[in-house]
Amino acid sequence: MTEGSDGSSGQSSHLPSGRRGPMTDQPTTSFTLPSRYYTDPAIQQQEQTRVFQRTWIYVGHISDLPEPGSYLTDKICSQPIAVLRDRDGGLRAMYNVCQHRGHILLKGRGRISGKIVCPYHAWNYGLDGALLAAPMTQDMEDFDRSHFSLPTFPVAVAAGLIFVNLDPDCRAFDKELPGFDKTILGHLPGMADFVATDRMEFDIAANWKVVYENFSEGYHIPVAHPALSKLHGRRTTASVVEEKFQFYQGVGRDTFDGFEVQKDEPYLSWQLWPNHCMLSLPGSQHFIILRMLPVTPGTCHERADIYAPPGDQPPNLALVKRLFAEMFNREDVAIVESVQRGLASLGFDQGRYVADKADGWYSESAIHRFHMLLLRELERGLTAN
């Protein structure tokens, strides 16, 4: 075991070692996660089964599923899934795989008018995933339609965001991430009524963790994002640091040309285990969520969705989108791809976490916390298997 009964201590002796030495459970003394964690296919496979298939993962917003029959499809580490709104208005999450011979059922996003019909041999399913009819099956023996429903799994909504968990026995979202929704609604009370204004996708030549880690520290901002640092004051004015999510509130600065920021307007950022980063820049009501999913050990797929109140978009929002898509994210992609090349090199194995006592966003404490949790979940999955 790597953990005590409280899930937080007693890990040191079981933490991995690299060429420089062992990791420790204190960020101020620990060497960083050894580079094999970013390049080894076996570790990536463990992450897939022990982390991504048993964790709450963002897939969309309730405005994406406005009426009964509305659906969206997605892939979580190659697992095809669908989320749809049932006749009674509730959300259902299920595997998007026909139970006859495995054809994928739904594509993209849209609305089903009646039933889910498989394009291969027309087995058809209700919005709750139950198999309703299967042509030419009348002479089959021992064929019980009720045994061929689409497998379902939990779905949850927090501040209008939809999350799914492929583990049917997972902890409820509210128990796993208590207070997460309040950190959003406290600043963006209309978030549940927001709509997607942009969706972007990026294929990145870096391990998913490198992207998440990059977002988890402000240490690089003054160096790597000179323009962003004009928008972001360095002071952290409020924070909520939980094991599986962190929220940091800073103060926006009005030193960026063309950006209208009221005095002390907040700059908000979140990290949500294991692969979500969120932010809301000063200047307009909006919410940007990034989700990284592994593809290979050295590559990942990033999705970035921007939400804002429906109706006329404030001028600042167009600038936010441009800055994010053409500047900050582009700068970050170049950084993380460079880091991945370094992690794959014989010339690097471990560095140090630059952590300070204040544990603010400008230090790398959150990266250490992320690694501790990752190692614990990998081990927990091992003992559960």
Ligand code: FES
């Ligand atoms: S695979 Fe779907 S009906 Fe045959």
Ligand SMILES: [Fe+2]
């Ligand atoms: Fe960055």
